[in-house]
Amino acid sequence: MSSDTTVVVTGLGATTPLGGTITETWEAILAGKSGARPLTQEWVQEYDLPVTFAASIHTSPEEVLSKVECRRMDPSAQYAMVASREAWADAGSPEVDPERFMVAIGTGIGGVHTLLAQWDNLREKGVRRVFPLAVPMLMPNTSSGNVSLALGARAGAHTAVSACASGAESMALAIDQIRAGRADIVIAGGTEAAIHPLPFAGFAQMQALSTRNDDPEHASRPYDTDRDGFVMGEGAGVLVLESLEHAKARGAKIYAELASAGMSADAHHITAPEPEGAGASRAMTEAVERAGLSPKDIVHINAHATSTPVGDIAESNAIRRAFGDATDGMAVTGTKSMTGHLLGAAGALEGLLTVLSVHHRIAPATINIENFDPQITLDVVRGEHRKLPDGDIAALNNSFGFGGHNVALTVKSI
Amino acid sequence: MAQSEQEILAGLAEIVNEETGLDPEAVQSDKAFTDDLDIDSLSMMTIVVNAEEKFGVRIPDDEVKNLRTVGDAVSYIQSNQS
Numbered sequence: 001m002s003s004d005t006t007v008v009v010t011g012l013g014a015t016t017p018l019g020g021t022i023t024e025t026w027e028a029i030l031a032g033k034s035g036a037r038p039l040t041q042e043w044v045q046e047y048d049l050p051v052t053f054a055a056s057i058h059t060s061p062e063e064v065l066s067k068v069e070c071r072r073m074d075p076s077a078q079y080a081m082v083a084s085r086e087a088w089a090d091a092g093s094p095e096v097d098p099e100r101f102m103v104a105i106g107t108g109i110g111g112v113h114t115l116l117a118q119w120d121n122l123r124e125k126g127v128r129r130v131f132p133l134a135v136p137m138l139m140p141n142t143s144s145g146n147v148s149l150a151l152g153a154r155a156g157a158h159t160a161v162s163a164c165a166s167g168a169e170s171m172a173l174a175i176d177q178i179r180a181g182r183a184d185i186v187i188a189g190g191t192e193a194a195i196h197p198l199p200f201a202g203f204a205q206m207q208a209l210s211t212r213n214d215d216p217e218h219a220s221r222p223y224d225t226d227r228d229g230f231v232m233g234e235g236a237g238v239l240v241l242e243s244l245e246h247a248k249a250r251g252a253k254i255y256a257e258l259a260s261a262g263m264s265a266d267a268h269h270i271t272a273p274e275p276e277g278a279g280a281s282r283a284m285t286e287a288v289e290r291a292g293l294s295p296k297d298i299v300h301i302n303a304h305a306t307s308t309p310v311g312d313i314a315e316s317n318a319i320r321r322a323f324g325d326a327t328d329g330m331a332v333t334g335t336k337s338m339t340g341h342l343l344g345a346a347g348a349l350e351g352l353l354t355v356l357s358v359h360h361r362i363a364p365a366t367i368n369i370e371n372f373d374p375q376i377t378l379d380v381v382r383g384e385h386r387k388l389p390d391g392d393i394a395a396l397n398n399s400f401g402f403g404g405h406n407v408a409l410t411v412k413s414i
Numbered sequence: 415m416a417q418s419e420q421e422i423l424a425g426l427a428e429i430v431n432e433e434t435g436l437d438p439e440a441v442q443s444d445k446a447f448t449d450d451l452d453i454d455s456l457s458m459m460t461i462v463v464n465a466e467e468k469f470g471v472r473i474p475d476d477e478v479k480n481l482r483t484v485g486d487a488v489s490y491i492q493s494n495q496s
Contacts, residue, residue: 131460
């Protein structure tokens, strides 16, 4: 293995607000559906939360996993397990050397449901009622650990934690690990299950969430002048990544090449994007250069596009800063308009969607744009999906996270 | 009110099933929690706490190591129920 080892995508799995599998999710994306709906949990009324909807998981893991698995895993790990098993099966459930098989699944927040439920148990019922598995369920690496255990991956189990860039950073980590010769095949992705009153209230208090309570399906509207914040989502996205050599040797079906990652940190503000997009543009430029591409090769961008007033403009500025006039040839999509914002799983899910866009040569339309914001200087796909060109193509996927994390990934057709 | 050995065994089997997924029929008096049922120490703690709640007994941590078999647990619960 070496720094120029080609890394390919051979399996996909997801459980999202739009579907219990990646296939259902992709079909819903092509149908322009929204995953946002009113929350039915009692705590919404109990705490009088200013936001009463979210993009909740479409298919409960309880329909897929055993009762015992659900008891022993935080919802974040349940989602990761569902997506990982689907991805592994999609890759053909290959017989691999366990010591060359790795897991890299990131999360933004980790086992917050477990943490707070067990805190309630301690306060209300005492120490004897704290679940003995509380710690291994609440730790942020609970997903990578459980997936490694379930699938027998012994090369390592890693967890990138970089807020809403975690899923993308895990994929970046996987590329590096394969190129460093530490693994031949990696299950990589992100997971999040944070639709819980505490993180929900925190995001609401920071004015980050859309308050379009009377119309959830139209609340996530990146690039529209009336966007007012993101819609909280949950779920997991997982890819099987492997060296081209390994994939060919076992006759694997190959979706695309995950060609490179670019990463940077803003060092500007703990939550606000740097308005000129210097850090984000550096990540994008780095990704394109590392892939041996030039900006004109990029025909599609799956943007971070969370539907916040400042974030969408900052990203637009960053893209133009990175690519100049070549930006005009890039069909830009904000799939969060449909999925909501899956936080630590967002980069992974959008990475998967970018792979499918390249594979099927379709840039999906961004939904809910009624009045296009003139401050956005991008060619945003809206109304109809856009057919991507034949021949060799490449696409970019952006993810940014609180803390100033910027990750850009490139995907090439194969 | 004290329960019969059979009632306690059935209740315990239910708790073990919920925690481990084991068939309740497999939970018999002569089975050892670790060697026969493959129950680890963390699951054992959960089973103990759930048994305390279900049967209204207190099973001190020091006592847990003496409950080698399902029958040991049934006897302990029966003799300590008020």
